[in-house]
Amino acid sequence: MRVLEKAPAKINLSLDVLHKRSDGYHEVNMVMTTIDLADRIELKLLDENKIRIISHNRFVPDDDRNLAYQAAQLLKDRFGIQKGVAITISKCIPVAAGLAGGSSDAAATLRGLNKLWNLDLSLDDLAKLGAEIGSDVSFCVYGGTAVATGRGEKIELIDPPPHCWVVLAKPDIGVSTAEIYRHLKINDIEHPDVSGMVKAIKDQNYQEICAKLGNVLESVTMKMYPEVALIKEQMKRFGADAVLMSGSGPTVYGLVQHESRLHRVYNGLRGFCDQVYAVRMLGDRIALD
């Protein structure tokens, strides 16, 4: 028996940090949404009681460092499962990019094993388990569009934003999320208008969504990696409606409403950057079928 799951990437439309917590994490207030750029996860029952990761991407670990492995191990431990699984990850989301690729693989593994091992857990149960793996995993369990608080694991699902295109450009560097949070100066933060973003989405007001894009980690990553600022400038110059770095970076995305302009932005960026994608905003939550 086998189960296939799609693992979509996320972008942060708004990312604010409120304070540093005593457990070392940062209290965040963010709006996230899934986009139509996804890894594919295939889960197959194994005869032996083992977790095997198969991936042909050299940046993706094939052992217990893999977040999909950790998701399977967590379910095995928590529910005393004596079965094995082969997890094949077909990677399309760039690695260490600020797009939650590993987190989404873990979330898809939780959803898929729930079916393969007949666990009968709800998305809420899976999201709670996901938080034990990483801060972005809970959101990725639901997908769609959400306000995330706490360290990112408290999820309030909201309506999707209006349809538009998202052009993504990833400079040829990987960024450590922990390092970016470490360099954030809490007292120097210019807070984005997160509730304004939520209202703009509720009103389906595309112009206002563009106006409210903001990410407090952007200036931190840009200072360390000037190529991020360069790509942002180029994306604006080629005509994206609004441009922001996602998560801790280094991927920069631009929102584009009209398809006629999409090609100019996409082709323009291709001259600067190897990894450029043009996808649709997804925004709708994932169903447990």
Ligand SMILES: C[C@](O)(CO)[C@H](O)COP(=O)(O)OP(=O)(O)OC[C@H]1O[C@@H](n2ccc(N)nc2=O)[C@H](O)[C@@H]1O
């Ligand atoms: C930047 C974002 O991607 C925005 O969506 C997330 O905040 C990061 O989510 P993530 O990659 O799933 O993060 P985790 O794997 O939980 O944590 C990685 C490291 O980032 C830092 N971290 C993460 C989340 C958070 N709210 N505060 C933090 O300070 C911690 O040093 C942590 O050790």
Ligand SMILES: Nc1ncnc2c1ncn2[C@@H]1O[C@H](COP(=O)(O)OP(=O)(O)OP(=O)(O)O)[C@@H](O)[C@H]1O
């Ligand atoms: N399934 C996976 N896919 C990709 N990377 C993984 C996976 N599992 C573990 N990793 C490790 O996690 C690191 C971060 O990769 P990932 O692509 O998840 O980062 P990210 O997109 O910046 O995440 P986030 O936006 O949640 O901070 C990689 O360098 C890799 O070693």
